[in-house]
Amino acid sequence: MGTSKRSSAALPQHIASRRVVVPRPTPKRFYGHGIPGVDLDKLSGRLVVIEGADGSGRSTQIARLVQWLEGCGHATVQVGLKRSTLVSEELEQAKQGNILSHITLSLFYATDFADQLENIILPALKAGFMVLADRYIYTLMVRDLVRGMDEVWLKNVYGIALVPDAVIYLTVSPEQLVQRNFQKNHTLDYWESGMDVGLSRDMFDCFLQYQALVEKQFRRLQSTYGFTIVNGERSVEQINAELQDEIERVLVGK
Amino acid sequence: MPMKTFAELNFPGRLIAVEGLDGSGKSTQIYLLKRWLELQELKVFFSEWNSSDLVKSATSKAKKRELLTPTTFSLIHATDFADRYERQLMPLLRAGYIVLCDRYIFTAFGRDTVRGCPPKWVRGIYSFAALPDLTFFFKADLEVSLRRILDGRPELKYFEAGMDLRLSADPYESFRIFQGRILEQYLAMSTEFDFLVIDANQRVETQQSLVRRLVSARIDLPKFVLPK
Numbered sequence: 001m002g003t004s005k006r007s008s009a010a011l012p013q014h015i016a017s018r019r020v021v022v023p024r025p026t027p028k029r030f031y032g033h034g035i036p037g038v039d040l041d042k043l044s045g046r047l048v049v050i051e052g053a054d055g056s057g058r059s060t061q062i063a064r065l066v067q068w069l070e071g072c073g074h075a076t077v078q079v080g081l082k083r084s085t086l087v088s089e090e091l092e093q094a095k096q097g098n099i100l101s102h103i104t105l106s107l108f109y110a111t112d113f114a115d116q117l118e119n120i121i122l123p124a125l126k127a128g129f130m131v132l133a134d135r136y137i138y139t140l141m142v143r144d145l146v147r148g149m150d151e152v153w154l155k156n157v158y159g160i161a162l163v164p165d166a167v168i169y170l171t172v173s174p175e176q177l178v179q180r181n182f183q184k185n186h187t188l189d190y191w192e193s194g195m196d197v198g199l200s201r202d203m204f205d206c207f208l209q210y211q212a213l214v215e216k217q218f219r220r221l222q223s224t225y226g227f228t229i230v231n232g233e234r235s236v237e238q239i240n241a242e243l244q245d246e247i248e249r250v251l252v253g254k
Numbered sequence: 255m256p257m258k259t260f261a262e263l264n265f266p267g268r269l270i271a272v273e274g275l276d277g278s279g280k281s282t283q284i285y286l287l288k289r290w291l292e293l294q295e296l297k298v299f300f301s302e303w304n305s306s307d308l309v310k311s312a313t314s315k316a317k318k319r320e321l322l323t324p325t326t327f328s329l330i331h332a333t334d335f336a337d338r339y340e341r342q343l344m345p346l347l348r349a350g351y352i353v354l355c356d357r358y359i360f361t362a363f364g365r366d367t368v369r370g371c372p373p374k375w376v377r378g379i380y381s382f383a384a385l386p387d388l389t390f391f392f393k394a395d396l397e398v399s400l401r402r403i404l405d406g407r408p409e410l411k412y413f414e415a416g417m418d419l420r421l422s423a424d425p426y427e428s429f430r431i432f433q434g435r436i437l438e439q440y441l442a443m444s445t446e447f448d449f450l451v452i453d454a455n456q457r458v459e460t461q462q463s464l465v466r467r468l469v470s471a472r473i474d475l476p477k478f479v480l481p482k
Binding site for chain 2 (some may be wrong): 087089090118
C-alpha cells in the first residue's frame, strides 16, 4: 500500500492530514491488591475492553477499531480469553472433555487471565500501547455468577485485574444472537448455550434462557463497574462510530 | 465464607493433613499412618499435592519453561488443588472416608505469601475448601531438614529452590533462605489453625506412635470400617 504512486492530491485527505494526538497519561488502578511490584504511574497506554456474547459483533468491531487507531498513529495490541501461552491448550482440552468442576474451571480461566495480564497487557500499557481486550474479567465473572458461584470469592480472585479505561458492552437480544450464530456456524456452541447449567435439554431453549441470565448479570454488574452499554443490533458502521466517540474521550483523558 | 472443618460441616468423612518443610519426614509419617489405618480395614484414601492429571500437564510445562510469576504460580496450584478437591476429596469425604493429605492449603498459604502474594488474597482463593479435622505439623530444625534434602546434592528445581525470588544466584543458598522463610510462615499459622506440632527431630517410631495416639483419640476410628 505504501508504494502507491498517486500524487498527494489524490490521497484521502481525512487520513493524510490527520494529526497524531499524544494521549495524556491518566491515573490507573487495580480492582484489589493487583499484581505485586507494578508501578501504575508507568502505565501510559490505554486499556479498552469490549464485552458481549458470541455473535454480538465484538471481533468485527475490534478489527475496525484497530484499523482506525493505527490510522490515528496509535500502536495497538489485542488480547482475549483463553489465549495465554501458559494454559490455553489445557483449558481447551478441559472444555472439550467437560471434565472439570466449577471452581477448577474458574481458577483455570483466572490463571489464563493473569498470565496475559502480566505478560501482555501490563507490558504493552507500559510501552504506551492501546490494548484492546476481546472480553475481560466481566465475562468470566458473569459465567460463574450464572452458575451460582460466590460473588465475594470472584471479586477477591479478580482483585488482580487492572481497571480498564473503558468497558463497552455490546448488547444483542438472545433471539438475535441465535440468528447470528446460525448464520456464522450453523450450530450453537455448547458453553455459550450454557448446556452444563442444565436449564433445558433442548439446546435452543437452553441458549435463549442462558443468554438471558447472562444479560441480567451483566446489567447487574454494570452499576458496580460502569460499563458503557451499546446497542449491538444496529449497523456495523453505526456501532463503530459510537465506539470511536467513546475511545476518543478516553484518549483525551475525558 | 467462614472456614470450618469437615466435622463442623457435618461430613461423615474426616480429613487429616500433614504439613512441614521438604525433608521434615512428613511423607514417611503419613505413609505409616496410612498403612496402620489400612491394616485395620478402614476406609482410607491418600492424596498428594500437585497430582491432578489435567492441571499437571500445564504446571510441569510452566515450570520447565520458568513461565510463572507469583500470581500465576499461586493460581495454577489453586486450580490443581480445586480439581482434586472437587472431584476426589469432596466425594470421598461425603462417602465417609478418612482422607490423608500430604500437604493441604497451608502449603499454598506459606509459599505464596513468601513469594509476595497478599495473604488475604491467597486465603480468599482457597476459602472454598474446608479445614482439615487434624493438621500435623512436622517441625524439624531448619538445618536438619536442609541436610536431609541437600546431603545428596540433588538437582534442585527452579521453583522448588525459590530461584524466582532472586534470593541468591546459588540454588542451594536460595533454597536455604526460601525454606527458612516458609518455616517462619508455618510457625505463624500454627496457633491460628490448631496445628498438632510434632517434633520431627525425633526417631521415626517415636513420632509415629504419637501420631497414631492423637488420631485414635480425636477420630472415632471404628466408624470408618470398610463395609464387608
